[in-house]
Amino acid sequence: MATQHSRSAARLMMAPAVILLLGWMLIPLVMTLWFSFRRFLPNRPDIVPGWVGFDNYVRFVTSSAFWPSVQTTLIIVGGALLITIVLGVLLALLLDQPMWGQGVVRILVIAPFFVMPTVSALVWKNIFMDPVNGLFAHLWRAFGAEPVVWLSDAPIFSIILIVSWQWLPFATLILLTAIQSLDSEQLEASEMDGAPPLSRFFYIILPHLSRAITIVILIQTIFLLSVFAEIFVTTGGAFGTRTLTYLIFQRVLESQNVGLGSAGGVYAIILANIVAVFLMRIVGKNLDA
């Protein structure tokens, strides 16, 4: 049993981490909230800063850029989730099978996750998707087709492709870990009872994976909502690839409309928190176990 002495020592040892994170959370949050209720354009001395109530919140939502950016965000997040989860489950099932050189294949599959976002975005943009010199253009021409101008003709698809390539390893690795914890006797029993492979998948494997899939969805959603570098170096938000995150970035740093951008930031924080609540519930349950 812990003594009173070790309890107070424990509190002291926790203090630096808690205080730092508290400051890191509260100070910027309070500032963002404060700015969001004010008219504040640091680059425009002619506009007097002042209190505007909920004006920024209303203007952010009613601006013509808002709904398209929400739509783009949803398509990119949804598309990348769909691709990474479906392919991730299939790939994890495959990697769980007996084969030669499994370790090497795992290494090959996991590699994209370790590539820094700016590198993967620029390599895809130039070396693969460039309409003149890109590898896809060579391939299209080899089949006599007209090369696609990926980043302006199919910009959202291109970004989903890049982001999915980065996150597929993460989904695969976590789902593989979950599959490996499946009791093989259960599968063998179902096999002996004559269950065909498809029903084995839908009635045993998929239910077993449901928790891992939920976790992958939640964690990826949080990261995908704030995808930034991939858009920054490919389209710079042009061609309808402006996500909510990118819109706020432009309002705050590019046009220095801090009040408006901060209101957008508060929306983004609320959105992320809705997802976070679900994730925390799962993680919290796991702590009790």
Place this chain on the structure above:
Amino acid sequence: MSRAVTTRRKTINTVLAWGIGILIFFPILWTILTSFKTEAQAINDPPLFLFFDWTLENYAVVQERSDYMRFLWNSVIIAGGSTLIGVIIAIPAAWSMAFVPSKRTKDILLWMLSTKMLPAVGVLYPIYLIFIELGLLDTRTGLVVVIMLINLPIIVWMLYTYFKEIPGEILEAARMDGASLREEIIYVLTPMAVPGIASTILLNFILAWNEAFWTLNLTAAQAAPLTAFIASYSSPEGLFYAKLSAASTMAIAPILILGWFSQKQLVRGLTFGAVK
């Protein structure tokens, strides 16, 4: 009883898995290959796979022209510094939560996790403003602090899950033998915790190395790490595929190698112990 696997089945699995694995790895492989070509060969149609004049010229050009070493050094300092400071702050916190848990421990852990969920863009301007006020904009110190803070929840969580696995009886035995709290940590806990701490350092070094929101927004010429250096290739002049590939290869090679060692920790670290 293990299921009998036919050789035929195993062969099919192997071919399929290797095919998909190589397809997924291909962009990286192609980048590495392109880095050894001349600029003209890099855009050759049809593409040259292995039979070209291998050259190291691009690596030399990138080093000379762009002061590559400075960006590399910035990356090392920012990723290494933030990880080390983070671990030093997190070890006591994780230790106390794992071995002297109280009613609030779970709440504190979940709250720490929630700070990780805060979207960076929501607090971009405040941080930017604080950086200007404190003269931290485009400094390595500033980035070390920010990246340490964004990874601190993950570091605490990972250490906590590792410490949890150390049997508490051993610590109690040490306490009975009269070890002070400090001795307990240095002589008993630390040796048992070293593998977990090493894994935590490894994964967080990788995460910090690849961080590309704050590094892009808070640096310019002085403190820019490799993420920002690579981004400067987004508006290039002339032929640059081979040079982009060489710069990219150098930026990702160390992390690919470290990453391959950290596969297992990745699952634990990024799912906050929810999947092991």
